[in-house]
Amino acid sequence: MSSLERDKEVISLKYGDGVKQLRSVAPKYPSLENILAANPQVVFAGWNYGFSEEKNLTPDMLNDKGIDTYLLSESCKQANGDRGTMPPWTALTTDITNIGAITGHKDVAKKSVADIETRRKALEAAPRAAKEPVAFLFDSGSDTIFSSGSFGAPQAMMDAAGAKNALADVKDTWTAVSWERITKANPDVIYFVDYPPQTFQQKVALLKSNPASKNLKAVKEGRFVNLPYAMWTSGPLNIDGAEYIRASLEAYGLQPRSGIKPQLDIRKLNNLPGNTWLK
Numbered sequence: 001m002s003s004l005e006r007d008k009e010v011i012s013l014k015y016g017d018g019v020k021q022l023r024s025v026a027p028k029y030p031s032l033e034n035i036l037a038a039n040p041q042v043v044f045a046g047w048n049y050g051f052s053e054e055k056n057l058t059p060d061m062l063n064d065k066g067i068d069t070y071l072l073s074e075s076c077k078q079a080n081g082d083r084g085t086m087p088p089w090t091a092l093t094t095d096i097t098n099i100g101a102i103t104g105h106k107d108v109a110k111k112s113v114a115d116i117e118t119r120r121k122a123l124e125a126a127p128r129a130a131k132e133p134v135a136f137l138f139d140s141g142s143d144t145i146f147s148s149g150s151f152g153a154p155q156a157m158m159d160a161a162g163a164k165n166a167l168a169d170v171k172d173t174w175t176a177v178s179w180e181r182i183t184k185a186n187p188d189v190i191y192f193v194d195y196p197p198q199t200f201q202q203k204v205a206l207l208k209s210n211p212a213s214k215n216l217k218a219v220k221e222g223r224f225v226n227l228p229y230a231m232w233t234s235g236p237l238n239i240d241g242a243e244y245i246r247a248s249l250e251a252y253g254l255q256p257r258s259g260i261k262p263q264l265d266i267r268k269l270n271n272l273p274g275n276t277w278l279k
Contacts, residue, residue, distance in 0.1 A: 010230050031057065041067070132162065195229040244262050
């Protein structure tokens, strides 16, 4: 495992104390040296979620050293260079199924996929408002905003929960867009990826001070939702994130009450600021 510390609390909340016993080979993204020292049979990572030409760590390099690799489906590119070789939910369940087979845990993977599909269908069947609320995902901000387009997991989560991704027309996964995009969207809710180097408080302060965003209704009314990094990147916690998107929309009166309750109680997390909407 690598980069576990940042998400250990929410992953432990999901899977129990056994997470704390996992071996960590690197505090952040691993290097080739970290991986060779661990001597694994297979390495599972995403492109720019671990694998990177700039860091001299690619599947080909590891394959040449006798180490098998599996590339996160969400991060794969099509022949024309576009991100996304399959819809985000399909990418997720494909990865879970394949990793289950690789590790010898097909039954566990099958159960996980079935749980995700059942909960996703319940979200999609929930009553919807006549006007679909607009959501903007804010990872971080500088001279641009880092967010996610139509090929990323956040698109699938918003679709299931009943929100319109303001960047649905952006044919990419994680990418930077101009501040004009958030002005144009005038979102009903702004979602944050709880992820450094910017804190929740810094992101809110930036939105309240930037001329492009300070007068937006979501900013003026404080409609901010802060969810863990592990819920936004492609993985099993996507369905938990989707349930929280739905819960926040209902809390803000943007979707009718559905009776759906998030299965994971993020109020138990000590390292997750914000979320004043969450009772």
